[in-house]
Amino acid sequence: MSIRRIDPHAERIRRNRLHPRHHEFARPAWRWTSADGVTRINPHVLGAIGPNGVKRIDRSGASVEPSSVSASQVSAELTRRQVVIAEPAGYVLVVPELAEGRLSDHDRDLFGLARQLADEHQLAVTAVTFDSAVNGLEEAGADRWLDLSVGFEESAENGAYCPEVRLAGLERIEAALAPAHWLFADTFPGGGDLGRRLAARLSILSDGAEGERAATRVWQVADGKSLSRAGDRQDIQRDVPRVLLALPECAEPISETLHEARPMTLDVSMVALDIDAGLIDTGLIDRGRVAVDPQQIPLAQAPFILSAGRGIGDWEGYHHAARVLGASEGASRVAVDDGNMARTRQVGATGTFVSASCYIAVGISGAVQHLQGIAKCQRVIAINSDPSCDMVKRADLAIIADGDAVLAALCERLGQPRAADEPREELLHDAA
Amino acid sequence: MMPRDDANALSVIALVSSGRHPVSGRAGRAREDARAVEMGLALAGSALKLAHAGAADDGALRECLEAYLGMFHGLEDDRPGELSLLALKSEDASADDAVPALARWLADSGAQLVLTGQRAECGEGSGMLPYLLAERLGWAVVTGIAAIEQVDDDKATLLQALPQGQRRRLEVSLPCLIAVDAVAPAPRQSAFGPSRRGRISIVDGVEASPDLPRGAWQFQPARARPKRLKVVKSTNARDRFKAAAAKSSASGGQVLTDLTPDQAADKLIGYLRKEKILREEKVLTSVEEKTNADQ
Numbered sequence: 074m075s076i077r078r079i080d081p082h083a084e085r086i087r088r089n090r091l092h093p094r095h096h097e098f099a100r101p102a103w104r105w106t107s108a109d110g111v112t113r114i115n116p117h118v119l120g121a122i123g124p125n126g127v128k129r130i131d132r133s134g135a136s137v138e139p140s141s142v143s144a145s146q147v148s149a150e151l152t153r154r155q156v157v158i159a160e161p162a163g164y165v166l167v168v169p170e171l172a173e174g175r176l177s178d179h180d181r182d183l184f185g186l187a188r189q190l191a192d193e194h195q196l197a198v199t200a201v202t203f204d205s206a207v208n209g210l211e212e213a214g215a216d217r218w219l220d221l222s223v224g225f226e227e228s229a230e231n232g233a234y235c236p237e238v239r240l241a242g243l244e245r246i247e248a249a250l251a252p253a254h255w256l257f258a259d260t261f262p263g264g265g266d267l268g269r270r271l272a273a274r275l276s277i278l279s280d281g282a283e284g285e286r287a288a289t290r291v292w293q294v295a296d297g298k299s300l301s302r303a304g305d306r307q308d309i310q311r312d313v314p315r316v317l318l319a320l321p322e323c324a325e326p327i328s329e330t331l332h333e334a335r336p337m338t339l340d341v342s343m344v345a346l347d348i349d350a351g352l353i354d355t356g357l358i359d360r361g362r363v364a365v366d367p368q369q370i371p372l373a374q375a376p377f378i379l380s381a382g383r384g385i386g387d388w389e390g391y392h393h394a395a396r397v398l399g400a401s402e403g404a405s406r407v408a409v410d411d412g413n414m415a416r417t418r419q420v421g422a423t424g425t426f427v428s429a430s431c432y433i434a435v436g437i438s439g440a441v442q443h444l445q446g447i448a449k450c451q452r453v454i455a456i457n458s459d460p461s462c463d464m465v466k467r468a469d470l471a472i473i474a475d476g477d478a479v480l481a482a483l484c485e486r487l488g489q490p491r492a493a494d495e496p497r498e499e500l501l502h503d504a505a
Numbered sequence: 506m507m508p509r510d511d512a513n514a515l516s517v518i519a520l521v522s523s524g525r526h527p528v529s530g531r532a533g534r535a536r537e538d539a540r541a542v543e544m545g546l547a548l549a550g551s552a553l554k555l556a557h558a559g560a561a562d563d564g565a566l567r568e569c570l571e572a573y574l575g576m577f578h579g580l581e582d583d584r585p586g587e588l589s590l591l592a593l594k595s596e597d598a599s600a601d602d603a604v605p606a607l608a609r610w611l612a613d614s615g616a617q618l619v620l621t622g623q624r625a626e627c628g629e630g631s632g633m634l635p636y637l638l639a640e641r642l643g644w645a646v647v648t649g650i651a652a653i654e655q656v657d658d659d660k661a662t663l664l665q666a667l668p669q670g671q672r673r674r675l676e677v678s679l680p681c682l683i684a685v686d687a688v689a690p691a692p693r694q695s696a697f698g699p700s701r702r703g704r705i706s707i708v709d710g711v712e713a714s715p716d717l718p719r720g721a722w723q724f725q726p727a728r729a730r731p732k733r734l735k736v737v738k739s740t741n742a743r744d745r746f747k748a749a750a751a752k753s754s755a756s757g758g759q760v761l762t763d764l765t766p767d768q769a770a771d772k773l774i775g776y777l778r779k780e781k782i783l784r785e786e787k788v789l790t791s792v793e794e795k796t797n798a799d800q
Contacts, residue, residue: 172668173781234665234673261623261686262649262665265632270646273636286718289631292730302727304630305525311722322733329738356645356681360674363664370670377782398783430669431782433773452780454773460762470776473762474769482770 077110153331158216161197164252165190167215168201168243170263173430176209179258181326182319184214187256189294189324190313191216196253199337201246203239210334214327218334219246234262234359240270247275249339252315259290259318272316287316292323367401372418375401378429378450380420383407384436384457387477391435393491394480403427405437421446435476439464456480515656517549518614520607520621520634521557521588523569532565534572537622539692541685542576545620546693548653551577551584556610558603561592561707574703575695586703593713602716604634608641610708617680618661623648623687629719635682645677648684 087098103118120130165187169180187198200207200215205222221242246252257268272287288311290302299313302320367375379395380403381388395402404414406421420427422442432450437443439455439462447453447467455468456476465471472479484490519542524535545553555573559566570588577586591610593601611619624632632648639646651666654674665673666686677683737748761772777783 234675260668262667266648269633269636269648272633273640276637277640287631287633289633300728302630303628303724304625305627306530306727307724308727309629309722309724322730325733356678357647358676360662360676362667363672363674365670365672374668374670376669376671398777428669431777431780452782454776456769456773460760465760466758468760469758470773471758471760472764472769472773473760474764474766478766479769479773482766483773486767486770486774 077106153212153329156216156330156332158195158197161216162194163196164199164217164250165196165254165256166199166201166219166246166250166252167256168258168264168267169207169213170258170260171202171204171207172263174204174206176207176213178326179260179321181213182321182323183256183258185326186291186294186317186319186324187254188214188327190254190256194253198332199250199252200334201243203242211332212327214330214332215334216332217337219337219339234357236267236270237357239267240274243267243271244274246339247271254313255316257316257318259320265289265318268316268318272318275316285314287318288314289318291317291319294324367395367399370401372401372403372420372425372427375403375427375429377401377431378403378420378427379433379435380404380437381408381414381435381476382437383411384438384476385413387481388413390477390481390484390491393489394484397484397487397489398433400433401429403432405434405443406440434464434468435480437464438462439467515549515618516554516614516616517545517552517618517620518554518556518611518616519545519573520619521555521570521573522622522625522627523559523566524626532569534569534692534695535622535626536692537624537685537687537689539573539576539622540687540689541620541622541683542573543692544650544653544685544689545618546576546580547690548618548656551580551582551586553577553586554614554616555586555588556591556607557588558591558593558607558610558711561590567705570705571700571703572695574705575697575700576693577699577703578696579693585699588703588705589708590705591708591711593711601713602719604637604641605714606711607634608638610711611638612642618656619644619680619682621682621684623684632684635684639682642680642682645681646684647675647677647681649686650683651686651688652690653683 083098086092086094089095090099103116104112104114107113116130120128123129167183167187169183170177171180184198184200190196191198197216198214199217199219200210200213201219201221203221205220210218221239243255255268255271257271258264259268268287269289276284276286288299288301288309291299292302293300294313294317297313298310299317301309301311303309367377370376372378377398377400379391379398379400381391382405385391385408392402402414402418403420404418406419406423408414409416409419409424416424419425420443421440422445424446426446426449428449430450431452431454432447433454433456434447435456436458437455438457438459441463444463444467452470453464453468455464455471456474456479457465457471458473458475459465460471460473465473481491519538521538521542522535524533524538525531526533542553542555555570557570570590574586574588577584589610591603591606593603593606619638621635624630625634635646635648638644647663647665649666650663651672652664654662654664656662656679658679660676660678661681663675663677663683665675666688667673735748737745739745739748761769764772774783
């Protein structure tokens with residue numbers, strides 16, 4: 074026996090012809106619940122007249138009828154509830170990783186954890202970034218936003234490793250806001266490094282024997298206790314400390330609410346002055362990235378992979394293209410079985426699961442095993458002559474063309490045609 | 506990276522801890538600590554000193570430490586390894602805090618370079634030790650180090666491992682603490698003879714302070730982390746069913762047809778530039794490399 078439920082809000086709108094959403098609810102319903110709880114269906118308002126003049130009721134939902142009710146449902150799904158915390162009782166600070174300048178899944182999980190800690194006590198989740206161009210903090214769940222890049226432009230150019238300078242900024246925030254919690258992503262050498270530095274600094278500052286120790290590798294917070302992974306297959310359960318370094322999937326990301334991410338200002342110019350005067354002895358100098366041979370990077374970690382399959386005929390041209398692009402080489406199973414590539418280069422369920430940020434598949438049709446292997450790749454580009462293959466469906470950018478010709482043209486456009494690479498061989502071939 | 510001639514000029518210490526095999530659970534060398542010892546042996550040869558803070562009368566721990574001493578082979582001179590065991594006096598040694606004891610000992614030892622693994626495999630395993638030590642000693646600390654390129658009188662040049670197999674070159678002023686990443690060169694095997702010849706000298710008189718915060722924690726066997734379910738937020742059942750039954754496929758991909766190879770290459774380069782995968786200078790450097798190679 075089901076309970077009959079009435080939405081009083083909808084009823085009121087239905088009665089009020091002047092309500093802006095009246096038309097959404099006043100549409101003649103094809104299904105309703107009668108007063109005694111029985112579901113009634115009016116078949117006359119259902120369905121559409123088919124091409125041969127017969128009325129069809131399509132229950133599979135394949136033909137989308139333009140019904141305003143379902144449209145309103147869709148919009149109700151997409152709109153999130155706006156949450157504004159005007160006067161917070163305190164702050165929970167989140168320092169997102171922001172790899173490549175955007176919020177990662179790990180960062181969203183962190184914000185979810187922060188909301189979990191903040192919502193009980195009306196605290197404001199505050200994002201601390203060292204980058205002014207960040208999008209999506211509202212959806213991620215930040216009430217406030219502290220951008221530290223303002224005072225740090227000279228000392229910390231984009232992406233340089235300067236943990237001591239950042240630490241000085243965080244200390245300033247600590248002194249000004251006295252946040253309830255600090256949340257970092259436990260990854261090296263990003264948030265895990267900065268968070269541990271801050272935890273070590275705070276444990277000394279709040280002297281008196283020793284301060285509270287940070288919880289690292291936190292994977293769950295429940296009932297006021299945090300669970301963190303320790304060594305030797307053990308978990309540590311303890312009261313939630315002030316500094317938490319959390320693993321991925323530590324909490325569910327925010328999906329139902331929208332927050333304001335209001336920019337906050339804090340006088341960090343003092344820190345900048347300190348740095349200019351060289352008062353913060355960093356002891357660390359970043360000498361920049363080192364060029365790594367892309368072929369030496371383990372395939373599972375490689376950021377950029379040019380992968381070849383059966384569609385490649387000119388293998389020298391392919392290797393040359395990989396060199397020109399600076400990409401690691403990958404291969405499908407067919408290319409490996411045919412002896413064109415080494416077994417260690419095979420991508421897929423029977424080879425290596427790759428996690429490249431860009432994966433270019435040349436002449437690979439996309440067997441299921443191969444698609445499983447590239448499931449974690451962020452951007453997939455397919456170059457294939459068959460427009461109906463699975464790889465084209467998977468790809469973010471698909472080019473329907475011959476792989477060899479495109480790679481040759483690519484090298485030419487980048488200023489390194491292959492003829493210049495091996496002129497003698499080419500000449501001999503031409504002569505023959 | 507060569508062993509320096511004047512070994513007394515640079516004093517290198519490796520902090521080691523007992524490890525646990527990830528599958529079998531057997532006690533032995535900790536993987537990252539072993540890499541740190543390997544790095545120290547390559548840097549300082551047999552002048553490398555090892556240190557550990559723990560219970561002096563624990564037989565299993567002693568076996569672990571001897572495994573580190575067994576790495577002192579294949580060096581220029583066959584001096585046996587030396588390990589200082591800072592005896593934590595308390596009854597239950599695991600309840601003592603190693604940080605103050607180690608900090609005091611390191612401050613007196615005159616060490617310039619202290620190597621250790623990123624995270625211990627037993628106990629708390631928080632990876633905080635190098636940071637806490639550095640904070641107490643006022644030294645610089647760096648983590649995730651894959652290689653030591655060069656050590657001068659007052660600074661060391663290091664390679665730090667970044668995600669996706671990338672490397673960053675850092676210069677750090679001495680004295681410093683270096684936490685070694687798992688991508689550092691693999692450690693040499695531990696041999697039985699050197700491990701027997703190695704000396705474990707117990708350092709007494711360490712003022713051990715009890716680890717108070719740890720007393721309030723509860724250690725429990727690690728639980729398997731719950732797998733995250735793919736939850737589809739939808740009000741109607743049809744969407745939920747479709748999402749559950751659908752094959753995962755990226756939608757909204759752009760398909761370009763009827764292009765000449767040149768046009769296709771332009772589109773591809775444009776996309777790669779837009780996504781910042783291909784940079785101008787990257788191409789230039791590879792051109793330079795090529796011209797250098799040609800010369």
